[in-house]
Amino acid sequence: MKGNEAVAEAAIRAGCKCFFGYPITPQNELPAYFAKKLQASGGVFLQAESEIAAINMVLGAASAGVRSMTSSSSPGISLKAEGISYIAGSDLPCVIVNVQRGGPGLGSIQPSQADYLQATKAMGHGDFHVIVYAPCSVQEMVDTVFKAFEIADLYRMPVMILADGLLGQMMEPVSFPDFTLSEPTKKWAADGHGGKRKKNIINSLFLQPDDLERTIRERFARYDEIKARETEAELYMTEDADIVLVAYGATARVVKSAVNLAREQGIKAGLVRPVTLWPFPEKELNEGAQNARALLCCEMSMGQMVDDVKLAINCSKPVTFYGRTGGSIPSPTEILEEIKRIGGVV
């Protein structure tokens, strides 16, 4: 199944009742699948007039307590930034998929990982975070979608699945596990008080500085919980690794091949693959890089996650970067060459 379609099918199985989107390549199969299938499962598909309207429709549906989702690609995600900030500021759950393409501007329609900083550091104005998952296969995309809806409801916040054009367009065998939904009762929702409770207000405005500070601090206390409980990473052949590579998403697949090639040639390489980009798996990275002499961060960008890698290990070891950008995908041999080069200089 194609990555984009698998995400949509998984979302329907995860109890997503509303999808609002706008056409943009390379994620078009995702809304198209919803358009075909969501209504039959009692849900709502609506093609909005803009990315901005789409995210605000998500805001409305989520406010009413209904599992909702939108998807887009890089330029479209920039347009959604305002709405994502309001959703975070109003403590609303939702799932947002970014099938990244090359940027800045209209960039390209080829795969890219150049939205890392946007997703993990500044997904809109103000003090807030979204949880960011970076799956690396179609199967993992499916599994992540289910988790994303659960986690969004659990912590009442937006969850982003940061994919890329490669993951969205690739076809892989996939199985859909039996999801057991655990959607909580949403007592906070604006869904009509029915004369049974006080009115609910969904709001991100706090005119008194003390009130806003308290709200944000409460939210950040929740972020600490998320860091402790939800951080995920995959460690691959790191136990004895001299050189530890760090990569996420589609790039991690290429890097894994490069690690295998290096091992065949007697070079002790390993891989740490962050599964959550926010929170960033600092502890897992340090564990994986324990015996390493050097780290090599690989991305489809000019180097964005590499800063988090340096911070996570507190610059205690040399960290180098190798990246391709503009829609180019690095090859395993390219990365192997880089591993050898670093192996030589360390």
Place this chain on the structure above:
Amino acid sequence: MAVIFQKPKSLSDVTQHYCPGCTHGIIHRLIAEVIDDMDIEGETVGISPVGCSVLAYNYFNFDMIQAPHGRAPAVATGVKRARPDLFTFTYQGDGDLAAIGTAEMVHAASRGENITIIFVNNTIYGMTGGQMAPTTLSGQVTQTTPFGRDIKTAGYPIRVCEMLATLEGTAFARRVSVDTPQNVREAKKAIAKAFELQKNEAGFSIVEILSTCPTNWGLNPLNSLKRIREEVIPYYPLGVYKDKTKEGESS
């Protein structure tokens, strides 16, 4: 003793922040009265905008959502599509609706979205200190048109009801005013009709209400009402611009 006048149930018992002479208070009351009359307080979700009426979520006694600037019709669409059994209206000023929210307004109407927009047109951005709005009249002095709105550089004021009436999805569009007791009664009728249309799943409805801004117009409350009659209504004539119901078709 029989109670002959009281606060509607759908209005919260709190002090409103509106300036003296501003007609937001009247409009809030009319909405609350209609919701009481229809007995739909428990199933209503109101959407407040960005602007003077942002705090409307504190003033109504039903569930409320505060939308990003101009996006209220999209938020209302999300609510209504997710829960068609709920009653949803947006409360928006001229800047929110007819400038930054133009796309959301036009497309909600075009889709025939079964929501109601209460559009409060006071020809100025009030909350931010009186800047030119899309509805600011030609020659009107504002903070950003200190020499009066010059059509040559700032363009023409937008007539929202007339524009939306051209769209197939619009079921009802009416412009009213709250400058006289008689007009206040008419305004209430218009709101009641729009809300009834939504209950009957007739599609998109909008009630534009001409409103005062004594503070930013630099006029006292009485002269503000006078300005509505002498300057605002002549450019924004009161009336029904679209009515897809049987009464509307026969008139």
